[in-house]
Amino acid sequence: xxxxxxxxxxxxxxxxxxxxxxxxxxxxxxxxxxxxxxxxxxxxxxxxxxxxxxxxxxxxxxxxxxxxxxxxxxxxxxxxxxxxxxxxxxxxxxxxxxxxxxxxxxxxxxxxxxxxxxxxxxxxxxxxxxxxxxxxxxxxxxxxxxxxxxxxxxxxxxxxxxxxx
Amino acid sequence: xxxxxxxxxxxxxxxxxxxxxxxxxxxxxxxxxxxxxxxxxxxxxxxxxxxxxxxxxxxxxxxxxxxxxxxxxxxxxxxxxxxxxxxxxxxxxxxxxxxxxxx
Numbered sequence: 001x002x003x004x005x006x007x008x009x010x011x012x013x014x015x016x017x018x019x020x021x022x023x024x025x026x027x028x029x030x031x032x033x034x035x036x037x038x039x040x041x042x043x044x045x046x047x048x049x050x051x052x053x054x055x056x057x058x059x060x061x062x063x064x065x066x067x068x069x070x071x072x073x074x075x076x077x078x079x080x081x082x083x084x085x086x087x088x089x090x091x092x093x094x095x096x097x098x099x100x101x102x103x104x105x106x107x108x109x110x111x112x113x114x115x116x117x118x119x120x121x122x123x124x125x126x127x128x129x130x131x132x133x134x135x136x137x138x139x140x141x142x143x144x145x146x147x148x149x150x151x152x153x154x155x156x157x158x159x160x161x162x163x164x165x
Numbered sequence: 166x167x168x169x170x171x172x173x174x175x176x177x178x179x180x181x182x183x184x185x186x187x188x189x190x191x192x193x194x195x196x197x198x199x200x201x202x203x204x205x206x207x208x209x210x211x212x213x214x215x216x217x218x219x220x221x222x223x224x225x226x227x228x229x230x231x232x233x234x235x236x237x238x239x240x241x242x243x244x245x246x247x248x249x250x251x252x253x254x255x256x257x258x259x260x261x262x263x264x265x266x267x268x
Contacts, residue, residue, distance in 0.1 A: 005168035014176050021183040021203055030193060037199050040180075044206050051217040053227055056209075063234055068202060068241050075245045076195055077252070079252045088193060096189030100182045107178035115171030124221040131224055139228050146235040153239030157246035163253075 004121060016043035024086070025132050030076055030086045038069040054126045173214035181207035194248045194258045198241060207238040 017040050024036035041064035048057035080086055135143060180203060182204055187200030211229040216226025255262050 003203075005172075007168055008209065010168045010172065014172075014192055016175065018179055018183070021180055024199065024203070025187045025190075030196060031197060032195060033267060037202065041206065044210055047176075048213055051173075051213050051244060053213050053230075054209060054216065056213060056227055056230055059231070060206075060209075064202070064206065071245055072195060075248055078249065079195070079258045081256075091190055091192050093186075093190035093244065096186050099189060100186035100221065103185055104178065104182040107182065111171050111174045115174050116169055118170040118215065118218045120169075120240060121218055122221050126221050126224045126227065130222070131216065131227060134224065135228065135231075142228075142232060146232055149239055152240050156238060157242045159255065160243070160246040161249045 009050055010047070013043050013046045016040075017047070028087050028090060030088060031073070034069055034072045034076060037072070038065050041065040041069065052125050055131055170214055170218045174211060177207040177210040177214070180204075180210070192260055194251070194260055194263075195245075197260065198244045198248070201244075202237065202241060205233060205240075209233055 020036045020040035020043060024040065027033050027036060041060060045057045045060040045065065048054075048060055049104045077087065184200045184203030184207060187203065188197050191200065212226040212230045212233070216224055216225075216230075220226065234251055249264060252258055
């Protein structure tokens with residue numbers, strides 16, 4: 001007996017995330033781009049729910065949709081002097097387009113050839129209690145290193161952004 | 166209709182490609198950082214999907230995704246602090262204005 005992902009929900013969330021990413025890249029207003037990014041993050045959180053990764057879905061909403069988007073908006077507002085500065089000219093890069101097209105083609109070929117080796121979704125559902133237990137036993141050392149990384153990043157960010165005297 | 170792993174991998178590849186294009190094409194430092202976040206999210210989606218399909222009990226991919234989130238949160242904090250510091254120096258966040266190392 002295998003589990004399966006709800007196809008309708010997947011298609012809605014896939015369209016929401018790709019549409020948000022396209023909106024982020026095509027909008028001329030940098031504030032709108034930040035809100036499109038927020039929409040992508042929420043849609044990806046929904047995809048995590050479909051994959052029964054409930055803890056990661058909540059963390060995704062908290063960290064990306066909450067903290068990162070607000071941080072982006074703060075920096076945009078701190079670095080704009082006038083409201084009109086947020087509207088930018090259309091930026092098209094041919095080199096970037098070629099690079100992305102080549103990368104996308106390679107990915108398409110790789111997924112078309114090897115993507116279905118993994119097969120069906122197993123019936124065993126990962127659960128959050130087991131995730132917490134593993135995080136503090138088997139992954140305890142990486143967890144501590146991660147907290148150290150965050151501490152150093154925090155101090156570094158304060159150091160860099162302080163007012164020069 | 167069944168959604169296999171390749172659907173998730175394909176979606177993540179599309180998101181990563183869009184982020185890659187944005188990181189190269191946009192001229193504002195904040196927009197480049199947003200595109201980097203998009204790429205980080207695409208990578209995370211890959212790992213969570215493969216974790217569900219391959220190791221549902223060990224959840225290795227979910228732990229990798231957690232640590233990727235930590236690193237990308239640190240990166241975005243430092244990146245935005247750097248953008249603020251550059252703004253103080255040059256009064257602009259355009260990448261074309263950061264050319265003091267140009268020969």
